[in-house]
Amino acid sequence: MTAPATQKVTREGGPRSLRSLLLSTEVDTRLLGMIAALAIIWIGFDIMSGGLFLTPRNLWNLSVQSSSIAIMATGMVLIIVSRNIDLSVGSLLGLLGYTMAMVQVMWFPSTPGTWLIALVVGIALGALIGGFQGVIIAYGRVPAFIVTLGGFLVWRGLIFEYAQGQTLGPMDSTFQLIGGGPLGSLGQWPSWAVGAAACVGIVYSLINSRRKRRGYGFPLRPVWAEVTLGVLGCLAVLGAVFVSNSYLWPDSLAHNYAVAHNIVEPAGGLQIPTGIANPVVIMIAVALVITFIATRRRFGRYVFAIGGNPDAAELGGINVRRTIVSTYVVMGVLVAISAAVQTARLNAAVTNLGVQNELDVIAAAVIGGTSFAGGVGTIPGAILGAVVMQSLRSGMVLLKVDSPVQDIVVGCVLVAAVGLDAFLRRRSGS
Amino acid sequence: MTAPEGPPLVEMRDINIAFGGVHAVENVSIDVRAGEVIGLVGGNGAGKSTLMRALSGAHPADSGQILIEGKPVTIANPREAKVFGIETIYQTLALADNVDAAANMFLGRELTTRLGSLDDGAMESATRKVMHRLNPHFRNFKVPVKSLSGGQRQGVAIARAVHFNARILIMDEPTAALGPAETAQVRDLIRQLKAEGIGIFLVSHDIHDVFDLADRISVMYHGRIVGTVQKDKVTTDEVLAMIIMGKKPGEVTTEELAQLHA
Ligand SMILES: Nc1ncnc2c1ncn2[C@@H]1O[C@H](COP(=O)(O)OP(=O)(O)O)[C@@H](O)[C@H]1O
Ligand SMILES: [Mg+2]
Numbered sequence A: 001m002t003a004p005a006t007q008k009v010t011r012e013g014g015p016r017s018l019r020s021l022l023l024s025t026e027v028d029t030r031l032l033g034m035i036a037a038l039a040i041i042w043i044g045f046d047i048m049s050g051g052l053f054l055t056p057r058n059l060w061n062l063s064v065q066s067s068s069i070a071i072m073a074t075g076m077v078l079i080i081v082s083r084n085i086d087l088s089v090g091s092l093l094g095l096l097g098y099t100m101a102m103v104q105v106m107w108f109p110s111t112p113g114t115w116l117i118a119l120v121v122g123i124a125l126g127a128l129i130g131g132f133q134g135v136i137i138a139y140g141r142v143p144a145f146i147v148t149l150g151g152f153l154v155w156r157g158l159i160f161e162y163a164q165g166q167t168l169g170p171m172d173s174t175f176q177l178i179g180g181g182p183l184g185s186l187g188q189w190p191s192w193a194v195g196a197a198a199c200v201g202i203v204y205s206l207i208n209s210r211r212k213r214r215g216y217g218f219p220l221r222p223v224w225a226e227v228t229l230g231v232l233g234c235l236a237v238l239g240a241v242f243v244s245n246s247y248l249w250p251d252s253l254a255h256n257y258a259v260a261h262n263i264v265e266p267a268g269g270l271q272i273p274t275g276i277a278n279p280v281v282i283m284i285a286v287a288l289v290i291t292f293i294a295t296r297r298r299f300g301r302y303v304f305a306i307g308g309n310p311d312a313a314e315l316g317g318i319n320v321r322r323t324i325v326s327t328y329v330v331m332g333v334l335v336a337i338s339a340a341v342q343t344a345r346l347n348a349a350v351t352n353l354g355v356q357n358e359l360d361v362i363a364a365a366v367i368g369g370t371s372f373a374g375g376v377g378t379i380p381g382a383i384l385g386a387v388v389m390q391s392l393r394s395g396m397v398l399l400k401v402d403s404p405v406q407d408i409v410v411g412c413v414l415v416a417a418v419g420l421d422a423f424l425r426r427r428s429g430s
Numbered sequence B: 001m002t003a004p005e006g007p008p009l010v011e012m013r014d015i016n017i018a019f020g021g022v023h024a025v026e027n028v029s030i031d032v033r034a035g036e037v038i039g040l041v042g043g044n045g046a047g048k049s050t051l052m053r054a055l056s057g058a059h060p061a062d063s064g065q066i067l068i069e070g071k072p073v074t075i076a077n078p079r080e081a082k083v084f085g086i087e088t089i090y091q092t093l094a095l096a097d098n099v100d101a102a103a104n105m106f107l108g109r110e111l112t113t114r115l116g117s118l119d120d121g122a123m124e125s126a127t128r129k130v131m132h133r134l135n136p137h138f139r140n141f142k143v144p145v146k147s148l149s150g151g152q153r154q155g156v157a158i159a160r161a162v163h164f165n166a167r168i169l170i171m172d173e174p175t176a177a178l179g180p181a182e183t184a185q186v187r188d189l190i191r192q193l194k195a196e197g198i199g200i201f202l203v204s205h206d207i208h209d210v211f212d213l214a215d216r217i218s219v220m221y222h223g224r225i226v227g228t229v230q231k232d233k234v235t236t237d238e239v240l241a242m243i244i245m246g247k248k249p250g251e252v253t254t255e256e257l258a259q260l261h262a
Helices: A002-025 A029-048 A056-081 A091-109 A114-138 A143-161 A173-179 A188-217 A223-246 A251-260 A278-296 A300-309 A310-315 A320-346 A357-367 A379-398 A403-428 B048-055 B079-085 B101-105 B122-133 B150-163 B180-196 B209-214 B236-247 B254-259
Strands: B010-019 B024-032 B038-044 B062-066 B072-073 B088-089 B170-171 B199-203 B216-223 B224-230
Touching: A002 B048, A029 A188, A029 A278, A029 A379, A056 A091, A056 A223, A056 A278, A056 A300, A056 A320, A056 A379, A091 A114, A091 A143, A091 A320, A114 A143, A114 A173, A114 A320, A173 A223, A173 A320, A188 A223, A188 B122, A278 A300, A278 A320, A278 A379, A278 B048, A300 A310, A300 A320, A310 A320, A357 B254, A379 A403, A403 B209, B010 B048, B024 B048, B024 B199, B024 B224, B038 B048, B038 B209, B038 B236, B048 B062, B048 B170, B048 B199, B072 B170, B088 B150, B101 B122, B122 B150, B122 B180, B150 B170, B150 B180, B180 B199, B180 B209, B199 B209, B209 B236, B216 B236, B224 B236, B236 B254
Parallel strands: B038 B199, B038 B216, B088 B170, B170 B199
Antiparallel strands: B010 B024, B010 B062, B062 B072, B216 B224
């Protein structure tokens, strides 16, 4: 009689104590779930591709590909959180990429600092077009879906109008560095420096938040949880730096470098670690800035309040329309940054630049936990979402899956991920 | 209370508001003086909330005039109302469900550090102080207000209206979701605010609330004002007759008054 009863107690106690263990660390369980899913995807692809996925080269490329989507996904979070949508980002990216290419190839080809002119013009135009769409949505009261669907068609159409289907290139040599590649990366020691700074940041933010919580008299995480979090975070950062430094410059490039700098090449050629790619650096900077804006500034608070209850936000005295316009201005700027990354990487502007990017960006935000009901979403989640999306795509490319089949898989994953999330939320009653 | 000289703190004149064919407010005039509580009563759909929303900037009137201390003003949105010191507790509470009590209390008026970042610590400690006056047992400062009880949410809405030194306070059914203890607290608060010289519009379905707190009572019936009476010159039955039949104390017969209790 007693034995089964005891068994039952332990069986119930097992998962419950695991959950309470997780709860006591106060880690976002959703984020943990995404990291677990990512690990499964990576290991799965690695096994299926016979060890081709988890190589420094592939992971380094993955980091670069994810960056341009992740940069835009941070802005898409703000837009979806405030109950809007932007379907135009892919087309806008094409238009801005073309504009930046025209600055370098046609308008100011030999001006010193042409790369900077291209960037400034691209970002300004991005802000302007984003703001223009935002004004029609917020003040013209046309649904965001319609306005940005219009933008999706118009901006893409404009590219064909003024590029006549031709490819524009090459880009200015400094501009190319924005796109990554062996030259457009930090190299070994700066990468370690960035990694070290990130570790300091992680430890500082853990200590700082603990101090604040103590100040307010809130319950504190157990010390072991704080230490575990800090150690895991630092290990992840340093591991990423290690991987990026394990990706070496291609032989020919290393040879040219050795010749140019009068270095005697050892047997087997010069080994130059690539380090963190510039697009990744830009993405991290963007993520920090947008996270700061979203959580520490009035604008971010308003975006979330509007998503929670637009009427309450208006009655509370928030200028809802101006806030909405601002989210689209931010989005336009981020699209311009991504456009710079993509054109620099391709070293050209092509007419299908940014095609389908809007879908990847929206999917990244949504997989990352941003809710279409409004008021809910995080920047780190969206970045992880972008990495998940790109991992799927690049893994399937490695496995030589046809592109239509890739689309089928990505589509199914998107629906399944959001469906599973909705199911889990309903069950946990939050 | 003897009415002080000079123009009223707020006067709304000949206000009209229609929704499509529904004339929700028709030629309504109403006023409040400093330190006075006006009880605004009437049946469901009489137009009380709509009238008050015109004053709070939530839905400007189609026609009519608003005067503050005798000067005509326009109030196009809630921000402009707040500039005039008009604070409102909406019947719907108007809270952003996904953020916490402090974020709601300071919504649109966040405290910031010198560099313009949100000063969550300062906002929270201010919220703790105000909430303590209304509900000493309230502890859930760090959770989204959607997980609070109806009474606690109402407390947050009240706290928000009284924290910012209002001159004119609109309270649309402020005790609808409150228990007896909390209701008593809000009544005390209203008396205190009145003593501080704030002009208060108290919209309520509870005639006892109104008789307890109001100096004058304005009754609305199908979008019109039936009349405005001094509280101590009428009986509850006479006010009930105004609410239910739309008839002023002089117009109503004794049989009709008797019918109220039938
Ligand atoms: N936003 C609106 N749109 C359409 N009709 C409305 C709106 N707000 C109120 N009404 C109508 O106006 C009338 C008065 O409503 P309301 O002011 O809420 O009454 P009360 O607060 O006295 O119960 C009702 O007939 C109601 O249906
Ligand atoms: Mg009402």
